[in-house]
Amino acid sequence: GVALIALAATGCKTEKDPDQPTLLGAPPTTAYLGVEYYYNWGAYGGESILDYSLTNAPSWLALEDTSNKARQGIIMRGVPGLSGGNRGEADLGQTENIEIVTTDGRMAGFQPFDIEVKRNVVTLDGANLKEGESQASEDESEERCAVPEMDAGTYSYELQKFTDEGAPDGTESVTYPTKRAYVKVNLDQPSVTEVKIAFELRSDFDPTACDNPENDPPPEHQDCRYSRANTGTVIIGEDLIALSEELNHPVDKEGNPLEYIEYDMTGDTVTSGVVTLKPGITECYIPFEVVDDLIPEPTEVATMVLTEVRQGIASLGNGSVEVKANISIEDNEPLLSIETVNGGSRDTINTETTREYRAILTGDRKTLFRAKLARIGALTGVAEDETFEIVQKNAQDDYDEIEELVFPLEQDEIIFGVRALAYNNLQDELDDNAAPIGVDVSYQAGRA
Numbered sequence: 001g002v003a004l005i006a007l008a009a010t011g012c013k014t015e016k017d018p019d020q021p022t023l024l025g026a027p028p029t030t031a032y033l034g035v036e037y038y039y040n041w042g043a044y045g046g047e048s049i050l051d052y053s054l055t056n057a058p059s060w061l062a063l064e065d066t067s068n069k070a071r072q073g074i075i076m077r078g079v080p081g082l083s084g085g086n087r088g089e090a091d092l093g094q095t096e097n098i099e100i101v102t103t104d105g106r107m108a109g110f111q112p113f114d115i116e117v118k119r120n121v122v123t124l125d126g127a128n129l130k131e132g133e134s135q136a137s138e139d140e141s142e143e144r145c146a147v148p149e150m151d152a153g154t155y156s157y158e159l160q161k162f163t164d165e166g167a168p169d170g171t172e173s174v175t176y177p178t179k180r181a182y183v184k185v186n187l188d189q190p191s192v193t194e195v196k197i198a199f200e201l202r203s204d205f206d207p208t209a210c211d212n213p214e215n216d217p218p219p220e221h222q223d224c225r226y227s228r229a230n231t232g233t234v235i236i237g238e239d240l241i242a243l244s245e246e247l248n249h250p251v252d253k254e255g256n257p258l259e260y261i262e263y264d265m266t267g268d269t270v271t272s273g274v275v276t277l278k279p280g281i282t283e284c285y286i287p288f289e290v291v292d293d294l295i296p297e298p299t300e301v302a303t304m305v306l307t308e309v310r311q312g313i314a315s316l317g318n319g320s321v322e323v324k325a326n327i328s329i330e331d332n333e334p335l336l337s338i339e340t341v342n343g344g345s346r347d348t349i350n351t352e353t354t355r356e357y358r359a360i361l362t363g364d365r366k367t368l369f370r371a372k373l374a375r376i377g378a379l380t381g382v383a384e385d386e387t388f389e390i391v392q393k394n395a396q397d398d399y400d401e402i403e404e405l406v407f408p409l410e411q412d413e414i415i416f417g418v419r420a421l422a423y424n425n426l427q428d429e430l431d432d433n434a435a436p437i438g439v440d441v442s443y444q445a446g447r448a
């Protein structure tokens with residue numbers, strides 16, 4: 001009985017404690033250099049109007065002046081690298097046990113939290129393109145730069161000519177249509193300031209990396225420009241340019257010139273410039289032009305490089321390095337295939353006889369097409385270099401030896417002959433010899 005009475009007495013006498021001021025919330029644990037950090041704390045409790053303060057906070061972070069005293073809670077904001085003294089990269093890193101404190105003058109409530117400041121990283125997306133074809137384009141959006149119109153221009157340059165042996169043989173002025181394309185620049189977070197980034201087109205093409213260096217060929221020689229080392233490399237200024245000419249400056253879908261892109265027009269060939277991301281933009285474009293030439297080529301690769309942040313706070317990768325992305329260009333020149341007149345892929349020819357074959361062109365073209373045929377594999381078991389010749393029927397129905405097959409614009413098939421020459425077997429070798437025939441790729445390299 002005694003215990004029960006005591007409990008009841010205590011219960012009745014207890015006065016209710018005043019409400020403890022209490023903060024509600026879980027602020028983001030990551031902030032980014034040059035990007036606004038914002039958090040709206042909630043609060044309740046307290047006997048009178050609450051005051052707030054931060055302790056152990058990084059210098060860029062502050063509480064907003066609360067003018068509306070009726071509202072419980074407070075906004076915390078800042079821009080790492082900029083606010084609180086423009087400290088730049090010095091604001092990077094983790095701050096632990098920052099405390100926000102609220103008090104009504106008698107009692108206090110507090111919440112500890114951590115913030116890590118990271119770089120706002122720029123990345124680049126490459127592009128896989130095809131000569132003469134328009135790149136699939138992005139949709140417009142608030143956070144994106146205006147999407148470039150993929151209109152075409154024309155580009156003129158001096159095309160290197162070669163003798164039959166591949167020696168330099170002067171140049172010829174050529175003009176080809178171009179197609180606009182672009183690589184995408186991504187900024188991880190929307191910056192509060194404008195970000196200007198320098199870019200540059202590069203290629204591994206090296207005209208001093210020649211085949212047959214013992215012949216000391218000049219860099220203009222076919223053995224250099226189209227050497228094995230240069231196979232698959234874009235020649236900037238021929239296959240690809242940043243801008244063909246000033247009048248061709250890229251425009252948006254409404255035809256307004258794109259102001260976010262500036263090209264360096266000082267050199268003969270435009271290969272570099274600066275792209276500007278306005279505040280709030282996280283995706284932008286670096287337009288360039290792909291030349292739709294008439295030269296049959298393998299797929300070739302160039303690199304777009306972001307070389308430097310010229311203005312604003314953003315990082316190329318996670319340090320001060322360059323950011324690179326590949327641009328590959330698939331060829332669109334017609335493709336030649338060879339078959340027997342019955343559609344087969346191999347055949348036997350007796351020596352000193354001629355058999356006929358069919359050469360078929362596929363793909364679009366706007367001019368006549370020439371192809372030089374050659375043996376494209378090793379000969380086995382014979383002493384001679386030449387075991388056949390390519391012939392074509394003349395008006396008298398006789399076969400003449402020909403240098404190359406010529407396809408007029410309206411003709412995609414040619415019947416030609418192969419005459420097997422008499423040959424001498426090497427000792428101890430079998431009688432037959434295999435002579436794979438195809439397009440003379442090394443002759444064709446760089447020739448329109």
Ligand SMILES: [Ca+2]
Binds near residue numbers: 233234235239
């Ligand atoms: Ca090329």
Ligand SMILES: [Ca+2]
Binds near residue numbers: 131238291293295297
């Ligand atoms: Ca090309």
Ligand SMILES: [Ca+2]
Binds near residue numbers: 131132294295332333
């Ligand atoms: Ca082409």
Ligand SMILES: [Ca+2]
Binds near residue numbers: 292294333
């Ligand atoms: Ca081509």
